[in-house]
Amino acid sequence: MNVIEIQNLTKMYGKSRGIENISFHVEQGEIFGFIGPNGAGKSTTIRTLLSLIYPTSGSAKIFGKDIVEFSSEIKKEIGYLPSEVFYYENMKVKDLLRYSASFYKKDCSKRIKELAEIMELDINRKIDDLSLGNKKKVGIVQGLLHEPKLIILDEPTSGLDPLMQQRFFELLEEENKRGATILFSSHILSEVQRLCDRVAIIKDGKIVAVEKISVLKENNFKRFTIETATSINQHYFSIPGVNDLELKEHTVRFLFKGDINTIMAKIANIEITNLLVDEPDLEEIFMHYYEREE
Numbered sequence: 579m580n581v582i583e584i585q586n587l588t589k590m591y592g593k594s595r596g597i598e599n600i601s602f603h604v605e606q607g608e609i610f611g612f613i614g615p616n617g618a619g620k621s622t623t624i625r626t627l628l629s630l631i632y633p634t635s636g637s638a639k640i641f642g643k644d645i646v647e648f649s650s651e652i653k654k655e656i657g658y659l660p661s662e663v664f665y666y667e668n669m670k671v672k673d674l675l676r677y678s679a680s681f682y683k684k685d686c687s688k689r690i691k692e693l694a695e696i697m698e699l700d701i702n703r704k705i706d707d708l709s710l711g712n713k714k715k716v717g718i719v720q721g722l723l724h725e726p727k728l729i730i731l732d733e734p735t736s737g738l739d740p741l742m743q744q745r746f747f748e749l750l751e752e753e754n755k756r757g758a759t760i761l762f763s764s765h766i767l768s769e770v771q772r773l774c775d776r777v778a779i780i781k782d783g784k785i786v787a788v789e790k791i792s793v794l795k796e797n798n799f800k801r802f803t804i805e806t807a808t809s810i811n812q813h814y815f816s817i818p819g820v821n822d823l824e825l826k827e828h829t830v831r832f833l834f835k836g837d838i839n840t841i842m843a844k845i846a847n848i849e850i851t852n853l854l855v856d857e858p859d860l861e862e863i864f865m866h867y868y869e870r871e872e
């Protein structure tokens with residue numbers, strides 16, 4: 579079953595483009611990544627899904643229900659962490675969380691306590707006195723306190739230190755094991771790579787690709803680093819399938835996609851002192867997706 583289904587969703591801000599003809603779906607139980615650079619349209623998509631803004635055209639369903647028509651019903655089952663959190667600074671954390679919990683018809687106090695402990699958040703403090711990272715933690719607890727079926731996170735890790743990011747990812751993995759579906763937007767590819775099953779790549783308001791992380795990584799790209807005994811001609815490895823070729827003194831580096839025997843045959847004809855073949859990271863693969871569209 580699809581928890582989120584987006585069909586040809588377009589949002590214009592007056593004459594300027596927010597998102598154009600976006601279509602993708604998120605299956606039940608998935609951790610789905612939504613990646614793209616700043617201004618690509620991630621927040622616009624998410625804010626439209628939550629009916630904080632309305633589509634110019636196209637439609638989307640969450641839990642099989644239209645996002646505009648059933649927005650208040652749908653929202654009860656969603657935990658949302660916006661990219662920027664704003665609060666009434668004068669409140670204490672625990673009062674804000676209690677107030678947030680009052681929107682759901684269940685007792686969330688036990689879960690608030692657990693989440694605050696996991697995220698090392700002191701709920702007796704005034705929001706005013708909290709650092710940016712601690713304010714983010716308030717947003718995380720606020721988003722998860724009602725044990726939502728769908729968790730939507732817009733750039734969730736900005737402001738969290740590495741230890742807390744790790745803690746937060748473990749928390750998300752637990753939520754996912756409990757049965758929650760997760761949509762996670764980010765411009766940091768390594769975090770998407772670690773957590774997500776599939777990703778949609780967005781650029782300039784349009785979806786460029788929807789792929790399984792494993793396929794993205796496997797896509798047969800290999801990163802070669804070859805150290806040679808003597809200088810080689812700068813065009814020696816300029817053959818089909820080779821990208822991002824760099825030659826520095828006796829070291830040549832490139833990304834390769836294709837029959838690996840072609841490269842091995844080239845290597846066999848020169849004297850090498852070292853050879854490293856490894857997986858490119860998602861960042862490099864991602865760049866190639868972008869280039870292909872340009």
Ligand SMILES: Nc1ncnc2c1ncn2[C@@H]1O[C@H](COP(=O)(O)OP(=O)(O)OP(=O)(O)O)[C@@H](O)[C@H]1O
Nearest residue numbers: 591594595596614615616617618619620621622623
């Ligand atoms: N309220 C608004 N009024 C006018 N244009 C907007 C508004 N909000 C977003 N935009 C524009 O829509 C486009 C998509 O922005 P959006 O914030 O959705 O991107 P994003 O991928 O979430 O990037 P970021 O990570 O920087 O927030 C951008 O060109 C942005 O300038």
